[in-house]
Amino acid sequence: MAHAVCSENPSPHARLNGRTLLGVLLLYGACVFCATYPALLTPATRLAGSRCDPLQGLWLMRWYKDCLLHGHSPLRCDAIQYPVGAPLGNFSPLHFQTLLYLFLSLFTANDILCYNAIWFSNLCFTGLASFVLAWYVIRNRLCACFAGLLAMLSGPVLLHAHGHLELITLGWLPLFLLGWMRWLDQPKLSRLFVALVLYFLVALSAAYFAVFALVPAAVFLIGRASRGGYRQVLPWLGSRIGGLSTFVVVAAVGSSILYFPQILSRIEGYSLARPKGEFNYYGAPPWSYCVPSYLHELGRLLPADCYAQAGSVTVECCSYLGVVTLLLLGYAAIRRARFERAGLWWSVLLVCVVLSFGAYWRIGSVRMSLPAEWLRKGLFIFQALRVPARFNLCVSVFAAVPVAAGLRDLLARFRSRGLQIALLAALTLIGVADLAVVPFQTSPIPRIPACYAMLQARKPGATILEVPQLASGICAELGSACTYWQAWHRCRTTGGYSGYDNVRFDNLIWQPSPFAWPRMGRTDFWSRPESMAVDLVSDVRFEDYAWLYLTVRHLDFLVLHHEPDLADEFLPAVERLKPLLRHACILEDGDNSVYDRALLRMPQRPTLLCTDGWRHRNPWHGSLTCVLGRVGHIAAFNPDPSQLLTLTLDAVALHRTCTVRLLADGKERARWDVAADQLHTYTSPPFPLPAGISRLVLQSDSEEQPTRPELTYEGDTSPYSLRVAHVGLCSRLSHTVGEPE
DSSP states (O other): OTTTTTOOOOOTTOOOOHHHHHHHHHHHHHHHHHHTTTGGGOTTTSEESOSHHHHHHHHHHHHHHHHHHHTOOTTEESSSSTTTOEEGGGSOOOHHHHHHHHHHTTTOOOHHHHHHHHHHHHHHHHHHHHHHHHHHHHOOHHHHHHHHHHHHTSHHHHHHTTTOTGGGOOTHHHHHHHHHHHHHHSOOHHHHHHHHHHHHHHHHHOHHHHHHTHHHHHHHHHHHHTTTOHHHHHHHHHTTHHHHHHHHHHHHHHHHHHTHHHHHHHHTTSOOSOOHHHHHHOOOOGGGGTSOOTTSHHHHHSSSOHHHHHTOOHHHHOOOOOHHHHHHHHHHHHHTOOOTTHHHHHHHHHHHHHHHTOSEEEETTEEEEOHHHHHHHHOGGGGGOSOGGGHHHHHHHHTHHHHHHHHHHHHHTOOOHHHHHHHHHHHHHHHHHHHOOSSOOEEOOOOOOTHHHHHHHHSTTOEEEEESBOOTTOOOHHHHHHHHHHHHHOOEESOOOOSSOOHHHIIIIITTOTTBTTGGGOGGGGSOTTSEEETTEEEEOHHHHHHHHHHHTTOOEEEEEOOTTTSGGGHHHHHHHHHHHGGGEEEEOSSEEEEEGGGSOOOSSOEEEEOTTEEEEEEETTEEEEEEOSEEEEEEEESOTTSEEEEEEEEEESSSOEEEEEEETTEEEEEEEEOSSSOEEEEOOOEEOOSEEEEEEEEESOOBOOSSOOSSSSOOOOOBSEEEEEEEEEETTOOOOSOOO
């Protein structure tokens, strides 16, 4: 009876029965309940975790469902980020999560309940799959069950559970590696098919995991090929080359189909490569595997938040595996605990740990490049990764194997069955208490404002400007709430948080907006509403510019948000804006103020708006500038057709002098040779325009490639002709004043 707890049937033909899996699943469910208390006490009324990314995810899942029911293409939604529209490729795909949502929504219309059910089941599935993998290698149910529990509750998993639904869907990853191992051992067609199916399930779970899965697969392939010595490598590979080729081709084609929206988004120019700057930033410090976050009980005992002091984002960079996990890993390594393919498992763990460190370490003035950066430079699929620190999720689940082996070896040192059970129970309690994130954050879904129904009744198909106006990639609760509300009110709205920047929308709609946050949040922005600077335009009346902006973009109504607990940070700016639009107000309650564009006064002075062709804005030599392609369009309003107008441009060419023509109604009104040395002011001769809105065009004779990426989030390398700091329109007898913003 000495080894009653740690002994197990070592036969390779042993199977896990349904009762065992059900028992493990129930245990894991109870542990998730305790470790995330009180998240599961309100499954139908509050979201588990934050509400920023979950609200976006719920909108996306509802969008999939709506397209499925009505036969629409999901590749693009024109109802959010209006009038540009949001490409599906700018969102996290959420394929597997949507399948679960579609099933659950057959039984309940409560989105909160659906989300929490998906959240809870994915956490438990992560633990269950880690248990199956550990059992397959160790052949001990109790030790594997304990290891799966620690994987499920590890720091990276529970921290991402606060909002990243796709990143806690880890269960298919260990199961794929299990299927891959079995095919490498016996290259049968049936096993290859199983490995391919499991890989596609991994890819359906999260785009990150489609890349991550290739790392342990490559380690096992190399390890198995070299196990018999270098003379056996070629014969071993030769017997599997057909299957390997099939796997690579089918996986590549299948992944291209799964991620076609992302590929299409790149082709259409909505998004660019993942920024190298973020890849450099999001690396997990080596000490993060041993240091708990401020959300863990032990982390609260530390004198300071180590992650904040190190400039690391806790949710992304905290890799804390727990005291018990670290002790068992250390014990297994020191004792050299024996288990099948131990060297390969330790190699997989080490490779994933090193990759999670990110692009480089800086030691003093020395920059030491790391393997993650090598892979990003050498393999194009790694260029799609934004956060290399997320390899710590792989570490969490793959650590289950050596942890189970270490625990089995440790229990075997005790001859008393009672001591073995007591030790296992104590380690379980310590592990759960250490890794628990209590109290776990919960969040309500903000109720949809009543004003949307009123606007739909007032004008069916109304177009709405959400104010404060947020950039497409800004993760803010108000932006996510506006995104989710659209699934219910069905109006076309400028709102829409897509996770990844919609550069077309930001350049065309957000950058030139007088309601753009954080421009709107600056106190000095409102100091002179009769002569203010907006984007590249100075000395403009606020209402003149707002009317032209709303009219050109066909926006019918402006919804000003001041909901408590949702728009609190925007309230000072909102209060400064209200008096300027009071005469156009059609509704005001405790949550929103609504304004009708038709009630705004038409511009009293010549006013212009930069429209198509004006791209990213960034500082250059102390001025806010905008790069302009070969052609830039301007909407100009002239209140008096009898007056002559002049257009003023502060610009510099990229590499060499270029000729720029100003066209109005197809006629050339000015021609300038713009120098490439520094910003110069260019003024057109006076020219007439009819009353109302006219279209002006700035046309350059060339555009060139920048020598280095522009300082943008994406690192833009596309060609352009000019860098413009200011553009103005005035009557012949007046003049522009003030400096550009």
